[in-house]
Amino acid sequence: MKSVRSLSRRLFGSLALSTTLGLTTALGLIGASAAQDTIKIGLIVPMTGPSASTGRQQEAAAKLFIQQNGTTVAGKKIELIVKDDTGAPDTTKRLAQELIVNDKASVLLGFGLTPLALAVAPLSTQAKVPQIVTAAATAMITEQSPFIFRTSFTLPQASVPMAEWGLKNGIKKVVTLVSDYGPGLDAEKWFSDTITKGGGTVVENLRVPLRNPDFAPFLQRVKDASPDAVFVFVPSGFGATFMKQFSERGLDKSGIKLIATGDVTDDDLLQEIGDVSLGVVNTHHYSASHNSPENKAFVEAFKKANNGMRPNFMAVGAYDGMALVYKALEKTKGNADGETLVAAMKGMSWTSVRGPVSIDPETRDIIQNIYVRKVEKVNGELYNQEFATIEAVKDPFKAAKK
Ligand code: PHB
Numbered sequence: 001m002k003s004v005r006s007l008s009r010r011l012f013g014s015l016a017l018s019t020t021l022g023l024t025t026a027l028g029l030i031g032a033s034a035a036q037d038t039i040k041i042g043l044i045v046p047m048t049g050p051s052a053s054t055g056r057q058q059e060a061a062a063k064l065f066i067q068q069n070g071t072t073v074a075g076k077k078i079e080l081i082v083k084d085d086t087g088a089p090d091t092t093k094r095l096a097q098e099l100i101v102n103d104k105a106s107v108l109l110g111f112g113l114t115p116l117a118l119a120v121a122p123l124s125t126q127a128k129v130p131q132i133v134t135a136a137a138t139a140m141i142t143e144q145s146p147f148i149f150r151t152s153f154t155l156p157q158a159s160v161p162m163a164e165w166g167l168k169n170g171i172k173k174v175v176t177l178v179s180d181y182g183p184g185l186d187a188e189k190w191f192s193d194t195i196t197k198g199g200g201t202v203v204e205n206l207r208v209p210l211r212n213p214d215f216a217p218f219l220q221r222v223k224d225a226s227p228d229a230v231f232v233f234v235p236s237g238f239g240a241t242f243m244k245q246f247s248e249r250g251l252d253k254s255g256i257k258l259i260a261t262g263d264v265t266d267d268d269l270l271q272e273i274g275d276v277s278l279g280v281v282n283t284h285h286y287s288a289s290h291n292s293p294e295n296k297a298f299v300e301a302f303k304k305a306n307n308g309m310r311p312n313f314m315a316v317g318a319y320d321g322m323a324l325v326y327k328a329l330e331k332t333k334g335n336a337d338g339e340t341l342v343a344a345m346k347g348m349s350w351t352s353v354r355g356p357v358s359i360d361p362e363t364r365d366i367i368q369n370i371y372v373r374k375v376e377k378v379n380g381e382l383y384n385q386e387f388a389t390i391e392a393v394k395d396p397f398k399a400a401k402k
Contacts, residue, residue: 038077039336041325042099043318044092044120045110045135047084053237053268054112054135055084058318060306062109065322068301073326074334081105087112089119096120100127106336107132109321112314113235114138114182121145128338130345134321135236135314138182139397142364147338149345149364151324151357152317153285154395155186155233158261161370161390162231162283163194166259171229172200175222177215178233180207187233187261190396203227213238215245222256223249229257232264236314239264240272247276262287262384265375267312270382277375277382285368286313286354289383298353313354320352320366324359356392363398 043062045055059082071078081103085092099105100123109132111117117136121144124131132149133141139154174195178184192202203225206218222230234242242264246252262284265277288299288310302311328344349358355369370393373384
């Protein structure tokens, strides 16, 4: 049902355009516009601030997807509307509201940080508009609305395999160092619990403020504790600052092994981080060097369309978010009603550039491979080279509740 507000806005808009045509014609125009066959997709991401790379990557990927797959699905025209929330939750919420009420967006995508995704959850429930989280990764996000889906990953999904690899590779005594908010706390908990259960010891859990982080005092504490390894999570965009301070403090030469989630050795930053990252073992769901024909084609097209920019896991989150919307619309034959789309998205599976993926019909989270990788130089460029695969990993946080 169109709201009265929307109809009056359309009416006045149409009248302004057609004063000479008379009221009847204007009403006719409303009818035409109400039945218009355009489906609007709102992408809300940070395009400025420390998470700007997330916005840049996600916008580029969503546009590439449309370029490759066309602007029409099941007879409906697709329009992508991109908004910059600057990483501020109040702005994310306002933009989501405007997209739903003014633009009549059928689906919202994006959400570069956990607080930004959480700010919109009540709106997606009230408006019955699917909210596809293509970036943020705290496990509990999908529980905040039955309209939330996720095509990124969860921190427990990446952190448990890192701990399991550590246990198999002689890492017994560890310190964890994470950004002090949702995903960092998830990484800390799931990594620490897994290590402890496997007979290892966590000697310190260090939490660094998310905004303007100074890692130096925390790195000193890592050094003093002299563990076998330090396990690190910082969100996409922050890895270069962390790695710079890591080497400045001489941690790279201390004999303490650095292990991490792939957010730290983000493909978008890896060249900037430089050789200090060589040999860092980390776990994640996507590497630009993932060896599949789908990924090779994706990386090539992405670079070509974006002045040589290398896609990172954020790009793939948005690319698959768009794939989920297109596949759902094909299934509903172009019906963009929120509840109809939600039903269509549950259980959807496809071959992503990251490998096989599916949407868990119970949790609306993504089920995907997690890869163990090591940073290596390939033809002079740094890459996260995958060397082991844990297949079809479900979010452990939700699996543990059963
Ligand atoms: C988050 O805020 O949920 C988040 C952001 C960036 C990441 C991972 C998690 O790389």
